Amino acid sequence: xxxxxxxxxxxxxxxxxxxxxxxxxxxxxxxxxxxxxxxxxxxxxxxxxxxxxxxxxxxxxxxxxxxxxxxxxxxxxxxxxxxxxxxxxxxxxxxxxxxxxxxxxxxxxxxxxxxxxxxxxxxxxxxxxxxxxxxxxxxxxxxxxxxxxxxxxxxxxxxxxxxxxxxxxxxxxxxxxxxxxxxxxxxxxxxxxxxxxxxxxxxxxxxxxxxxxxxxxxxxxxxxxxxxxxxxxxxxxxxxxxxxxxxxxxxxxx
Amino acid sequence: xxxxxxxxxxxxxxxxxxxxxxxxxxxxxxxxxxxxxxxxxxxxxxxxxxxxxxxxxxxxxxxxxxxxxxxxxxxxxxxxxxxxxxxxxxxxxxxxxxxxxxxxxxxxxxxxxxxxxxxxxxxxxxxxxxxxxxxxxxxxxxxxxxxxxxxxxxxxxxxxxxxxxxxxxxxxxxxxxxxxxxxxxxxxxxxxxxxxxxxxxxxxxxxxxxxxxxxxxxxxxxxxxxxxxxxxxxxxxxxxxxxxxxxxxxxxxxxxxxxxxxxxxxxxxxxxxxxxxxxxxxxxxxxxxxxxxxxx
Numbered sequence: 245x246x247x248x249x250x251x252x253x254x255x256x257x258x259x260x261x262x263x264x265x266x267x268x269x270x271x272x273x274x275x276x277x278x279x280x281x282x283x284x285x286x287x288x289x290x291x292x293x294x295x296x297x298x299x300x301x302x303x304x305x306x307x308x309x310x311x312x313x314x315x316x317x318x319x320x321x322x323x324x325x326x327x328x329x330x331x332x333x334x335x336x337x338x339x340x341x342x343x344x345x346x347x348x349x350x351x352x353x354x355x356x357x358x359x360x361x362x363x364x365x366x367x368x369x370x371x372x373x374x375x376x377x378x379x380x381x382x383x384x385x386x387x388x389x390x391x392x393x394x395x396x397x398x399x400x401x402x403x404x405x406x407x408x409x410x411x412x413x414x415x416x417x418x419x420x421x422x423x424x425x426x427x428x429x430x431x432x433x434x435x436x437x438x439x440x441x442x443x444x445x446x447x448x449x450x451x452x453x454x455x456x457x458x459x460x461x462x463x464x465x466x467x468x469x470x471x472x473x474x475x476x477x478x479x480x481x482x483x484x485x486x487x488x489x490x491x492x493x494x495x496x497x498x
Numbered sequence: 499x500x501x502x503x504x505x506x507x508x509x510x511x512x513x514x515x516x517x518x519x520x521x522x523x524x525x526x527x528x529x530x531x532x533x534x535x536x537x538x539x540x541x542x543x544x545x546x547x548x549x550x551x552x553x554x555x556x557x558x559x560x561x562x563x564x565x566x567x568x569x570x571x572x573x574x575x576x577x578x579x580x581x582x583x584x585x586x587x588x589x590x591x592x593x594x595x596x597x598x599x600x601x602x603x604x605x606x607x608x609x610x611x612x613x614x615x616x617x618x619x620x621x622x623x624x625x626x627x628x629x630x631x632x633x634x635x636x637x638x639x640x641x642x643x644x645x646x647x648x649x650x651x652x653x654x655x656x657x658x659x660x661x662x663x664x665x666x667x668x669x670x671x672x673x674x675x676x677x678x679x680x681x682x683x684x685x686x687x688x689x690x691x692x693x694x695x696x697x698x699x700x701x702x703x704x705x706x707x708x709x710x711x712x713x714x715x716x717x718x719x720x721x722x723x724x725x726x727x728x729x730x731x732x733x734x735x736x737x738x739x740x741x742x743x744x745x746x747x748x749x750x751x752x753x754x755x756x757x758x759x760x761x762x763x764x765x766x767x768x769x770x771x772x773x774x775x776x777x778x779x780x781x782x783x784x785x786x787x788x789x790x791x792x793x794x
Contacts, residue, residue, distance in 0.1 A: 274611055459688075
């Protein structure tokens, strides 16, 4: 997995959101990479919401909605080099240069039209779901740094999650990046630990983790109960990528 | 070898069969549905002369796992680790294969994501079984011991097996499952087995997890080496009171095996995964020897 990039203190929340999206894409690509290429186990769409609600890829994929993963891998807007702190194997920490591909740029904005964004996701998936009834249901990961400023997210989230494939309902996972000094929460099974009503609302509209994902989380030594929801507060959901099932993964890679 | 060809250790590769007995060997394989034959990442090899058989299952979530799995089974049949006479320790045994794998990657030509993935290494299960003659008796000749010796149709022939991961060996005698190794129940399979890696830094947890087993062998005994999808199906069938080996023995050709796999996948009794079966029964060509377990 690509770990959080060090030195993010003092950065804007929207930078953290963009980093979280880019790291999700990065990890998904590495997961599906094989030999010289990437297998198209997934199609990916990024929606940006702020001053406008629209497909959010930058660079060669600008304006596209669902893009096969191999095309995403080969078409970042740019590849940055960042310093990552790693264990030096002797009790210390050293900095190492790592490649950090960027597909999505930070959106500085004054409004948070989350309801519209979820509706756009629903429109895009309304075309995909009937054609892929045998597939695992689509996963929508909503990463936000603020409260919705439109009618969202509850009715739009419910409409989105009403769509189904033979394998279950569309899954909505939410990730709230906040400026509050609150310990990170990942995959909670209760909203009791959350600091405000908005975080609790996002928790309530987050899907329960299906058995398949919980089983894989268990094989990765992470015990999650049946009430666990796909939700994170002040943390990202990059961990989630490990639980996606594309076939045998060695437990040595834990 | 790529199963089905006359590769390492297979018939036509110049190996001779042991005098006095020969196993009947069949190899069947089918890639995961949706993948091409080139994307098949299981591997198997055998040597009749050396009486060694191996299967490996390259992990989907690793790079160049097909090449890694092939190198493991080929080396196993040429010189298995841990076994006499050399008893090469596994870390030492795997080192040249790790170098070979690393040298086989064109690192400069890889795009960023492929390089990052390949740096993690390739991973595969490994299951190997050897058939060995008995060790010469260490004690002096004892008439009592000779009198008490157990009757064996293949005098003293024994098997020894080693396993890392979830590829399985099934030993069937007289239409009963005698041994399931290393996993004994269908519930024991999961998608995150501990596997042998091409990256030396990732194998520390493997060395203590190597499974060993051994048993005796009689004429007519049936052995099946399978990768995990088929292993789980096999044990589920046994747990439901079935005799899955009868189903597999009835499949005489690769085409029949492929059709059966497709049907089982559609019925969701067999996981959609690369699927490999090496099946052999010992028989003697000596007059009067009993025949191997016949297909039903």
